[in-house]
Amino acid sequence: MTTTARDTVDGIFDGLEGLTIDSHERVHFHHDEATGLSAIIAVHDTRLGPALGGTRFYPYASGSDALTDVLRLSEGMTYKAAAAGLDLGGGKAVIVGDPATLRSRALLRAYGRFVGSLGGRYITAGDVGVTAEDLDVVGEETPYVVGRTVAAGGSGDSGFATALGVFSAMRAAAAHTFGSADLGALTVGVEGAGKVGLRLIGLLRDQGARVVLAEPDAGARRRAGETHLGLELVDSVVDAEVDVYAPCALGGTLTPASVETVRAGLVCGAANNQLSTPDVEEMLVERGTVWVPDYVANAGGLVQVGGERDGSTPDQVRVRVAALEDRVRDIFATASAERTTAGAAARALARRRLDAAEAPPGR
Template sequence: MNDTINRVETGAKVNKDFELFSDLQNMEHEQIVFCSRPEVGLKAIIAIHDTTLGPSLGGVRMWNYSSEKEAIRDVLRLSRGMTYKSAISGLNLGGGKAVIIGDSRTQKSEGLFRAFGRFVDGLSGRYITAEDVGISEREMEWIFTETKYVTGIPKHMGGSGNPSPVTGYGVYMGMKAAAKRAYGSDSLEGKRIAIQGAGSVASHLANYVSKENAALFVTDIFPEKAKKIANETGATIVDPDAIYTLDMDIFSPCALGGVVNDDTINVLSCDIVAGGANNILDNEEKHGEMLVRKGILYAPDYVINAGGIINVASELEGYNEQQSMEKTSRIYDTTLQIFDYAEKNGIPTIAASNKLADERIKAVAGIKTVYSSKSHFSGRKGETYLRNRS
């Protein structure tokens, strides 16, 4: 899959009349759904990448994209990442994602999210949605009003609530594994750690890191969010443009993707890149190789930020917070295994994690290739759980 996504990213020539279908085929997506309800301001895209292992599960994010093309590229990359994330985490789930085009700070409404929920429901379980960037538990409640195919609903409604605390914990475990590999010890004490983004995941990560007496730096395009983390953890606030040139040991992107690219790699002086954002590498193959040449260890993002999906996926079998945290702690061992595989095969860590995920998907592909809601949940806890929520 790595080669196909790079074709999209590098702008290889395709027949412009069928460019979207070409992208779907090359990135091996099964389905993309465009959702429009202008009376409530809904412009959304749902992408289902692969359902070999089970129904596609992935969050919906609300972002003020500059163009439809940007939104499509994001949802295709994110849904593909969810396939790998579930596979490498040992989950019986496929990869999907949704994006809502709009300003999450000013354009949210009950009608918009209930309309989105109806589109999700129309997919009959091929896509299960969850919380992502720009979305809170309130919006998940609105979606839940219209469909049972939703996870991450508030705990008082029987769900697992906001997955960010578990995601932050998983990133922390992955960061510690990277430190173990790079420094011989997983202690973060005294390490200069720069967190890009000050959202919910970053906030929880910062709290874990600060307890190890690391030297913490934080930045965000919204200064008030960075200030909140600084007040809670004693972190030093850095200007957004200055974060890349900071003298640091570990760079932790926890905002949007594509931040490790041609321009930023040249100025990074860290030993490790380990963050909670999705698609941190702008071009997986190219920038994975560039990090290796610079001697920077990369902890693949979809591996270490998998705590969120591990947490919400547990709702399908009856939520147990302790079990979710225990499963998320295994990210430490998974990350070390990926480092070992990369070294043994002489490939970048992102290529190693992709290969391991592909191997699991291919092993199951001969049993079941296209997901059916009836076959997946028949007689299983997940079906009972979803039925009881309807």
């Protein structure tokens, strides 16, 4: 049974810090009044190793929304590490607030102390709203941080590695879906032009693919247009006439309602928790659309920051990230042989590794 731990918790977490959450090993709440830091660290499973996952800095509407997000994300990290063959557990953290107004050195250092208080059970990295430079500051207070800048001894931003992993996964999925791994013959709708989506667009266009982008933020649209001249911009790609839908923003875009509008034959992107509920994959199958499990496709960033722990070189990391193409190919082969979905095949792969591992002390 899992209990929760708390330090000084502000009103946004009232009623949450005493919950029992059987799906997770430990959930930690923390508030630092001096800096305004309100954060949650969720450790889902450490059977394969210490929990490693990014910190999301986001203006959640409520503590309940933040908790729901961190629980889903941390569980996804367990399956991501297991399916990628990494000796890491699953964890995630959220900082509640708008990074544009709340971010400060003092807050980041306070967050570093919070991470450090777990004694290495959780290792943090970057996610939405957190940069490599932010992690440098977090690292002033704890050694349990990866993804810092190269100047600070880290491997730098993991956006390219994540994008390369999605690109590699997309090649394998395209071969399964369309009969060829050549992405240059396809039209890909990318949703989100953040640090991953922007790099994925570059990889796809370098291969000759036609790319259309949906990005609500005016600044991000402008940067994308300046980086990739002639890029086509549209209001939505989830329902666009494209071969591949690549969700690369926040998750939950594939819902029972939105699935009815999907025209792509393949869904493969970097966003976490793309399915609003697990049964959405079956709905996609019924429409003839193939989905690459998000935690498999977007594992490149985890491979990169995980490589910091064993001293891997950038070339070694790149080879491992590109090998996600083989992992996705194997998952589809298993799914076909067992007459199941790619999601079910990926979950079975991850669970086999988890079930074979020894339970951590105290679980």
